[in-house]
Amino acid sequence: DQQVKQNSPSLSVQEGRISILNCDYTNSMFDYFLWYKKYPAEGPTFLISISSIKDKNEDGRFTVFLNKSAKHLSLHIVPSQPGDSAVYFCAALSGSARQLTFGSGTQLTVLP
Amino acid sequence: KAGVTQTPRYLIKTRGQQVTLSCSPISGHRSVSWYQQTPGQGLQFLFEYFSETQRNKGNFPGRFSGRQFSNSRSEMNVSTLELGDSALYLCASSFGQGMRARGTEAFFGQGTRLTVV
Numbered sequence: 001d002q003q004v005k006q007n008s009p010s011l012s013v014q015e016g017r018i019s020i021l022n023c024d025y026t027n028s029m030f031d032y033f034l035w036y037k038k039y040p041a042e043g044p045t046f047l048i049s050i051s052s053i054k055d056k057n058e059d060g061r062f063t064v065f066l067n068k069s070a071k072h073l074s075l076h077i078v079p080s081q082p083g084d085s086a087v088y089f090c091a092a093l094s095g096s097a098r099q100l101t102f103g104s105g106t107q108l109t110v111l112p
Numbered sequence: 113k114a115g116v117t118q119t120p121r122y123l124i125k126t127r128g129q130q131v132t133l134s135c136s137p138i139s140g141h142r143s144v145s146w147y148q149q150t151p152g153q154g155l156q157f158l159f160e161y162f163s164e165t166q167r168n169k170g171n172f173p174g175r176f177s178g179r180q181f182s183n184s185r186s187e188m189n190v191s192t193l194e195l196g197d198s199a200l201y202l203c204a205s206s207f208g209q210g211m212r213a214r215g216t217e218a219f220f221g222q223g224t225r226l227t228v229v
Contacts, residue, residue, distance in 0.1 A: 032212050036220075043116070043202055043220030044155075051212065089155060098143055098211055099168050100204075100218060102155035 003027045004092050006103035014111050019077040021106050023090030026071065030092035034100070035064060035075050038087045047088075048075070080110045114139065116205050116221035124227045130191040133224045137184050137205030143167075144186040145218065146178060149200040158201075161186055162208045193228045200225050 005024045013019045023033075031052040036044035050057040050064045050073065057064050063076045077084055090103040117136040125131050137144050145168075146158040157170040161180035178188040184205070190197055204218035211217050 034217065041222065043204075043222050045220070046217045049212075049217065091155075093211060097168055098145065098160050098162075098206065098208065098218075099157045099170070100145070100147075100155075100211075101157065102147075104154035 001026075002104070003030075004090055004101050004103040006088075006090055006106050008106050009104070010107040010109070012109045012111060013080045015082055016079045019075075019080045019084065019108055019110065021075040021077075021088050021090075021108065023073045023075075023103050024071060025073075025092055027092070027094065027101070028071070029094040030101070031095070032093040033064070033066060033073050034091045034093070035062075036089045036091060036102075037084075038089060038105070044089055077108075080108075082110045082112050084108060085110050116203055116219055118201075118203050118221035118224050120224060121222065122225045122227075124229060125193050126229055127193055127195060129193050130189060131193060131226060133188045133190075133201055133203075133226070135186045135188070135203030135205075135221060137186070137203075138219055141205035141207055141219075142184055143206045143208030144180055144184060145204045145206075146186070146188050147202045147204065148172075149202060149223070150198075155202070158188070190226075195228050198226060198228045 034049040035047040038044040066073045087105045091100040143162045145160040160168040180186045200223045202223045203221045206218045
């Protein structure tokens, strides 16, 4: 039973355009969400996060949107750059537990 | 500041053997978590240690175990290896304060690629 779902295994975007990566969750106990980026042969690196009390968080080119009623979050990258090509994982936390529940990841390819 | 270090990077073992993986967290981090990444299941939580105590455990069989030492370094052991245990094993460290404030999130190592033949 996948509690965090990333339904698009891959996404291709032209350089300079917007990349939108989506994530859905089913567990209403999740109260904090994170996005991690992973390059081949490296561990995931933290990108941006959002608390369930907010609906938007921005950090430079990266913005995460949270729609609690729809149990949906999205990561927007504007403008997309070739160096953004990586696998992006959505992850969630609930309560005081330090257990990250991850989605299956989306491979983003930014074409020059 | 050194990152999370996992050793070895690559490992090939035979079915039925056991294996021990090591993780050295970022200095000052007291929480160490282990995750298994496979193509079919994505990243799945194995267990978390904080101050030498297992605080949380994922849905894995008892063949998977771990421990944490007083210097926060952690080891993970898998006994009676099965072909399905082939995966990338990732260690993540954090201060252990809930991972919700900037700078307290989990930092991952590069992983140990285990292949069981």
